[in-house]
Amino acid sequence: MMEAEKDLVKITVLKAGPYLVKGPITLVHADGTEEKKEGAHLCRCGASANKPFCDGTHVKIGFEK
Numbered sequence: 581m582m583e584a585e586k587d588l589v590k591i592t593v594l595k596a597g598p599y600l601v602k603g604p605i606t607l608v609h610a611d612g613t614e615e616k617k618e619g620a621h622l623c624r625c626g627a628s629a630n631k632p633f634c635d636g637t638h639v640k641i642g643f644e645k
Contacts, residue, residue, distance in 0.1 A: 596644050598624050598634035607632070 589603035599622040607615045621634040625643035628635045 593624070597638055598622055 625638040627637040
């Protein structure tokens with residue numbers, strides 16, 4: 581892997597699931613706090629109790645998009 585590639589962020593839409601974010605990110609919450617992560621699964625169905633992160637609720641509600 582080239583040096584520059586390891587710093588790229590890649591976002592994949594998982595079928596009937598969350599956004600899979602890979603790479604170094606800074607997530608800025610609504611209150612302004614910042615969280616540095618090496619990736620995350622972000623809710624796409626809107627039903628997660630742990631927004632913006634996925635908690636698997638999409639399976640329970642039958643999310644299919």
